[in-house]
Amino acid sequence: MDPATFPQADPLLMAALVLAAFGTAAALLLLRSIGPFLNLTWSSRSGNGPADHAPSCLPEEAACRVILDNLPDPVVLRDLRGRIVGANRSYTRLSGGPHPAAAAEPVRVTEEALETCEGGRWISWSETPIEIEGRRHRLLTGREVSESVRVRHRLEEARARAESESEAKSRLLATVSHEFRTPLNGILGMTRLLVETGLNAEQTTYANAVRSSAEAFLTLVEEILDFSQIEAGRIDLADEPFEIAALVQGIVELLAPRAQGKGTNIAAFVATDVPRTVRGDADRLRQVLFNLAGNAVKFTAEGGVGIAVERGAGDLIRIVVEDTGPGIAAERAAIVFEEFETGEHRGSGEAGSGLGLAITRRLVDRMGGRMELDSVVGEGSRFRVELALPAASDEDGPALAKAASSQPERSPGAVLILSGSPYEGPYLARTLREAGIEAVVVTELEQALARMAARSFAVLIADHALPDTDARVAASEAHRHGIARSIVLLSPFERRDVGSPHAAGFDAYLVKPVRPRSLFEQLGPRDLAPVATRPAPAATDAATSRGRAVRILLAEDNEINALLAVKALERLGALVEWARDGREAWERAEAAMAGTDLPYDLILMDVRMPGLDGIEVTRRIRAREAEAGRPRGRIVAVTASHVGAAEAELRQAGFDNVLAKPFTFEDLAAELSSCEAVAPLAQAS
Structure with a gap:
C-alpha cells in the first residue's frame, strides 16, 4: 500500500486506540510497523551501552515517544540478536540507566464495562495529562481488569454476608442473654430470700450451692456476650x-x-x-x-x-x-x-x-x-x-486532688503495723509514708515485741487474722510500752465474732479492706471512735425520710420476678403496686397523673412486656408530663438485656436509670434512695 494514499490519522488517537486494543508491548511493535503509513516514527534511545544496542535511524516520532514514556509499564524493543533498539522511561529507570524525569501521575482512574463478542469485559482507564510539541493532551491507557473486578465483587458479597451473619449472631446472643437472665434473676433472688427464712445448716449449704451455681452461670452468659460484642467490633468507649x-x-x-x-x-x-x-x-x-x-x-x-x-x-x-x-x-x-x-x-x-x-x-x-x-x-x-488516663479538666471536677484527701494535719508519730497479709500491711505502710508518717511493718508477734522494746511508737495496728491470740497479746504489750493507740484490723465476719474491740484491749477497729480516709480519721488528733462498715439500708430508710412509705409502680410480666421484687421492696418499707403488662402500667400511671389515684414516687419498668413494651409506656408518660408542664417522675428500666449496649437507647427513650437483671437487694435499696429528691409521678399542681 502506498503511504501517500493511506488516510491521514491523528497520531495520538491512533496510539491510544492501539494501546487499548493490544496492550503496551504489542502496541509498540505495531506502531513501529504501521508508522510509515500514519506518518508516525520513533527513534532509539541509548541505554546500557553500545554492545547491547543496534544503531537505528528512525525518523521523528514525538507523539509516540511522549505516549510511551508516560506509560507506567516498562516497554523495551529488541532486535533479532537481542539488542535493545528502544525503551521507555519506566524501563530505563528499572534497568539502572539514566534517570529521566518521572512520568506524569494519573489524575483519574475509572472503570468501564464493555460488551464484546466474547461477553462482558471490564476496562480500567487511567487518564494522564501530557504535552506533545507544546500542545496539551489527555493520555488514556486501558487495562482489562475483568477478573479482579469479579474477585472484588465476590469479596464484597462475602463481606456483606459475613456482616449479616454477625448481626444475626449478635441478635441471637442478645436474645439468649435476655432469656437466661430472666430465670436467673428469679433463682438468685429467691435463693437469697430462702436463706433468710431460718434454714438449718444443711439446708443453708444446699441453698448457697444453688446460688453459687446460678452466679457462675450468669458470669458465663456475661462473658459470652462480651466476647461476641468485641468480636463484632461493637465496643464503644466512653470519655x-x-x-x-x-x-x-x-x-x-x-x-x-x-x-x-x-x-x-x-x-x-x-x-x-x-x-x-x-x-x-x-x-x-x-x-x-x-x-x-x-x-x-x-x-x-x-x-x-x-x-x-x-x-x-x-x-x-x-x-x-x-x-x-x-x-x-x-x-x-x-x-x-x-x-x-x-x-x-x-x-x-x-x-x-x-x-x-x-x-x-x-x-x-x-x-x-x-x-x-x-x-x-x-x-x-x-x-x-x-x-x-488524662487528668480531668477543672470543668470536670477537682482533677488534681490527691486520693488521700483526708490526711491528718500533723503526724501522730511512728506507726507499728503487725500483719501477716502480703498486701494489707505493706499497702497501709505505703499510704502512711506518702502522707509523711513513719510506718514499720512486721509479720510476726515476736518481731513486733522486739520493735516495741527497741524504740517508741505512737500507734499499733494489728491484724486480727494473726494466729491464736497474737493480736490481743500485741495490744497488751503496746499499752505496757506506752503506745497511746491500739487499732485492730477486722473483716466483717471477724467483727461479729470479736464483739467489743475495747474488751479485747483495743482502742478502735478498722474494717478490711481499709480505706485511706478511715485510716487517717483514726490517726487524727481527736479521740478515736470505731469506724464501721457502711451499713446496708435499713428496711424503713426510704419510708422515714418522707414521713410516709415510698409508693412504687412495678411493671413486670414475669410472675416470679415480680414476686421477688415485691418482697424485696416491701422489706425496704415501700408500698408496691404490680402491673402485669405494659397496658396496665400505662393505665395506672395515667390515673396517677390525672389525679384519680395516688402518686408514685418511683416506677420500675420492665423493658420487654406483651402489648405495650416498657419503652412505649415511658414515652407516653414523658409526653404527658411535657403537655402538663410538670417535673419528670423517676422511671427506672429493668432489663435482662446487656446494659452496656442498651443504656444509651433507654435513657434517650426517657428512662432515668437502668437496672440489670438479676438485681440485688442493694440495687433496689439504692434506687429507693435515689427517688427521694425526685418529684412523685402525680397530677401537676
Missing part, C-alpha cells in the same frame, strides 16, 4: 470523668467477702500523685480490673491479692494486680490470653469459660493500653495494665 481511687476501692470491697470467706484477703493502694479524677471509660476499666482481681481471688488459696495504682510518664496510669497463688508456668503464660484457655494451669479445682482473660486483653487493646504478665510457679502472678 467521661471518674474517680479512679473510688473505682479501685469499690472493686476491692466487692471481692473482699469472697476472699475473706476463703481465708485470704484483698487490698488496694493508690499513690498520692495519681489524679483523683481522670477521663476515660470507667465501666470498661472496672470490667478489666474485676476480671483480673476476680481470677486472682478465685485461684489464690493462701496469702492474698493486691491492686496497686501508680502514675507513669505523662497521662500514663499503671495498675498492677498481683497475687500469691500457684502461679502460671512459662509455657502456659504465652497462651493464657487466648480464647477458651481455662484456669487449669493455676492448679486449682476451679475453672471458668476461658474467656475472661481473652476479653480483658482485648478491652485493654481497644482502650489503647497494654497488658503484661509476670508469673512464677509456686509464688504467684502479676498482671500489669498501662493506660493513658
Whole structure:
C-alpha cells in the first residue's frame, strides 16, 4: 500500500486506540510497523551501552515517544540478536540507566464495562495529562481488569454476608442473654430470700450451692456476650470523668467477702500523685480490673491479692494486680490470653469459660493500653495494665486532688503495723509514708515485741487474722510500752465474732479492706471512735425520710420476678403496686397523673412486656408530663438485656436509670434512695 494514499490519522488517537486494543508491548511493535503509513516514527534511545544496542535511524516520532514514556509499564524493543533498539522511561529507570524525569501521575482512574463478542469485559482507564510539541493532551491507557473486578465483587458479597451473619449472631446472643437472665434473676433472688427464712445448716449449704451455681452461670452468659460484642467490633468507649481511687476501692470491697470467706484477703493502694479524677471509660476499666482481681481471688488459696495504682510518664496510669497463688508456668503464660484457655494451669479445682482473660486483653487493646504478665510457679502472678488516663479538666471536677484527701494535719508519730497479709500491711505502710508518717511493718508477734522494746511508737495496728491470740497479746504489750493507740484490723465476719474491740484491749477497729480516709480519721488528733462498715439500708430508710412509705409502680410480666421484687421492696418499707403488662402500667400511671389515684414516687419498668413494651409506656408518660408542664417522675428500666449496649437507647427513650437483671437487694435499696429528691409521678399542681 502506498503511504501517500493511506488516510491521514491523528497520531495520538491512533496510539491510544492501539494501546487499548493490544496492550503496551504489542502496541509498540505495531506502531513501529504501521508508522510509515500514519506518518508516525520513533527513534532509539541509548541505554546500557553500545554492545547491547543496534544503531537505528528512525525518523521523528514525538507523539509516540511522549505516549510511551508516560506509560507506567516498562516497554523495551529488541532486535533479532537481542539488542535493545528502544525503551521507555519506566524501563530505563528499572534497568539502572539514566534517570529521566518521572512520568506524569494519573489524575483519574475509572472503570468501564464493555460488551464484546466474547461477553462482558471490564476496562480500567487511567487518564494522564501530557504535552506533545507544546500542545496539551489527555493520555488514556486501558487495562482489562475483568477478573479482579469479579474477585472484588465476590469479596464484597462475602463481606456483606459475613456482616449479616454477625448481626444475626449478635441478635441471637442478645436474645439468649435476655432469656437466661430472666430465670436467673428469679433463682438468685429467691435463693437469697430462702436463706433468710431460718434454714438449718444443711439446708443453708444446699441453698448457697444453688446460688453459687446460678452466679457462675450468669458470669458465663456475661462473658459470652462480651466476647461476641468485641468480636463484632461493637465496643464503644466512653470519655467521661471518674474517680479512679473510688473505682479501685469499690472493686476491692466487692471481692473482699469472697476472699475473706476463703481465708485470704484483698487490698488496694493508690499513690498520692495519681489524679483523683481522670477521663476515660470507667465501666470498661472496672470490667478489666474485676476480671483480673476476680481470677486472682478465685485461684489464690493462701496469702492474698493486691491492686496497686501508680502514675507513669505523662497521662500514663499503671495498675498492677498481683497475687500469691500457684502461679502460671512459662509455657502456659504465652497462651493464657487466648480464647477458651481455662484456669487449669493455676492448679486449682476451679475453672471458668476461658474467656475472661481473652476479653480483658482485648478491652485493654481497644482502650489503647497494654497488658503484661509476670508469673512464677509456686509464688504467684502479676498482671500489669498501662493506660493513658488524662487528668480531668477543672470543668470536670477537682482533677488534681490527691486520693488521700483526708490526711491528718500533723503526724501522730511512728506507726507499728503487725500483719501477716502480703498486701494489707505493706499497702497501709505505703499510704502512711506518702502522707509523711513513719510506718514499720512486721509479720510476726515476736518481731513486733522486739520493735516495741527497741524504740517508741505512737500507734499499733494489728491484724486480727494473726494466729491464736497474737493480736490481743500485741495490744497488751503496746499499752505496757506506752503506745497511746491500739487499732485492730477486722473483716466483717471477724467483727461479729470479736464483739467489743475495747474488751479485747483495743482502742478502735478498722474494717478490711481499709480505706485511706478511715485510716487517717483514726490517726487524727481527736479521740478515736470505731469506724464501721457502711451499713446496708435499713428496711424503713426510704419510708422515714418522707414521713410516709415510698409508693412504687412495678411493671413486670414475669410472675416470679415480680414476686421477688415485691418482697424485696416491701422489706425496704415501700408500698408496691404490680402491673402485669405494659397496658396496665400505662393505665395506672395515667390515673396517677390525672389525679384519680395516688402518686408514685418511683416506677420500675420492665423493658420487654406483651402489648405495650416498657419503652412505649415511658414515652407516653414523658409526653404527658411535657403537655402538663410538670417535673419528670423517676422511671427506672429493668432489663435482662446487656446494659452496656442498651443504656444509651433507654435513657434517650426517657428512662432515668437502668437496672440489670438479676438485681440485688442493694440495687433496689439504692434506687429507693435515689427517688427521694425526685418529684412523685402525680397530677401537676
